[in-house]
């Protein structure tokens with residue numbers, strides 16, 4: 001880390017210490033956050049350009065905080081991570097792109113940011129780490145209360161060189177009250193980043209209707225590795241999980257159950273060869289074997 005960045009890291013450390021001395025971070029008055037320079041009052045990304053612009057060549061500065069207003073899909077926030085959408089406002093284009101770049105810079109310079117959420121009239125503040133971003137879906141993945149800052153951002157981009165472990169049994173979720181198990185937003189982010197925001201069997205592109213599906217299902221301990229995932233629209237996710245179709249592992253050709261037809265369930269693709277990156281063959285193989293057994297039982 002170069003010297004000047006360590007000054008900014010120390011500044012964020014002392015901001016956090018000062019906050020803990022002043023208030024409960026789960027319930028802070030907005031004006032306290034403004035006074036301590038956590039944010040300046042407007043929605044979205046706060047980059048405190050006066051303090052952070054000097055560190056970056058691109059003039060964008062380094063984001064200090066993200067204000068999360070709760071207008072998220074339910075599968076985009078858990079106790080351990082959040083999918084944060086790029087701002088899209090009517091302000092000048094440069095403001096938005098500088099703000100987006102400032103969040104990327106937090107990842108590039110490996111600096112913590114503060115994630116602020118509304119709790120009635122009060123605010124909750126958590127420490128966050130920008131893990132990755134995806135320009136195609138205009139989203140950031142931010143880890144909340146991260147255990148370490150040393151792991152390299154965007155490590156997911158080199159995933160295909162890593163061994164694939166299809167099953168990942170996990171401890172019972174501690175996030176029952178939040179309504180989402182930890183890991184789900186990260187899984188969704190990573191699957192969308194890998195395959196693009198488009199149903200792989202019908203080309204539907206309407207973001208709120210798209211879901212990240214597990215190939216080896218969670219209930220069979222399927223891993224959250226994105227190579228065990230596919231982007232499907234809500235209908236085709238349901239159809240896939242009901243066994244109405246499956247993918248032949250080598251050719252990736254779609255086979256439809258004897259109960260229905262390709263036209264009836266509106267599949268427009270015949271295989272997955274249009275994708276830039278494919279799911280892992282071990283995951284497809286596992287699902288295909290299960291599906292083939294179920295098909296024979298149905299006969």
Ligand SMILES: [Zn+2]
Nearest residue numbers: 199202233236
């Ligand atoms: Zn679809």
